[in-house]
Ligand code: UDP
């Protein structure tokens with residue numbers, strides 16, 4: 044496939060390649076990022092770099108307003124507040140016009156130098172080019188939690204994302220349009236991309252350290268991404284209540300038999316303060332845990348039913364962003 048499926052919208056010419064960069068308080072790294080992106084894209088006549096300012100408070104937007112003079116391929120949208128990484132990505136996918144869309148983090152942990160390889164694969168006909176980060180150089184805690192999360196996901200779904208896949212990937216316009224057409228409000232892209240199918244390949248890379256600034260993912264945010272990821276990808280945890288119920292009933296039946304045996308054959312009643320307390324405690328814990336799981340799904344359902352937009356735009360760069 045050479046230039047696949049480009050449908051120019053009236054009045055706006057489509058660039059061939061869109062780079063989408065979600066940025067939350069990344070003013071310090073953006074100049075270097077734009078510089079390296081521009082270098083990596085040399086030789087591609089037709090591309091745009093679309094930075095999504097996700098409600099930054101550190102001057103990211105002020106920088107973007109003037110940076111177009113130095114980097115003419117730069118466009119931006121600015122969201123009305125911080126909507127979170129996934130929603131910022133979605134905003135970027137909505138506004139990007141390219142025949143392929145490459146998403147990349149602002150902090151240079153995703154090396155822009157990998158982009159020519161992604162584009163080469165796309166030109167060879169691959170519609171989804173993923174990247175896989177090798178775990179070397181990733182901080183211990185981040186690596187362990189990420190691996191655990193992907194392990195859980197692979198139990199829960201038949202098409203799990205690969206460990207080490209992040210939001211650094213190329214999607215063909217066909218796939219972008221399909222994903223944008225999904226009715227759900229909260230897209231968990233890492234789970235959905237393996238699910239959509241088409242021709243997919245992955246390219247490995249070594250992650251770099253964050254070039255400046257700090258990670259925007261606190262433990263709380265990581266946990267909430269994980270919960271969202273699971274509830275959006277699989278309904279299997281909802282079966283846990285039934286599984287636990289069967290196990291507990293089985294245990295209760297066996298224990299009842301034992302109690303009857305002791306009373307009838309041995310003539311002794313079992314004294315059992317400890318066993319009663321332990322057993323009730325275990326049951327209460329299991330019930331609350333399962334209720335929590337149901338609650339997580341219920342929350343997700345409520346959000347979907349409310350149908351609020353996943354982000355609001357307050358400002359965008361002038362020309363051409365229709
Ligand atoms: N990001 C965002 N909105 C948020 C949090 C993060 O747009 O609410 C962006 C951030 O600017 C970066 C990318 O998402 O470009 C990944 O975030 P970060 O590097 O902090 O995550 P980590 O690499 O630590 O997982």
Ligand code: MG
Nearest residue numbers: 148150152253
């Ligand atoms: Mg990062």
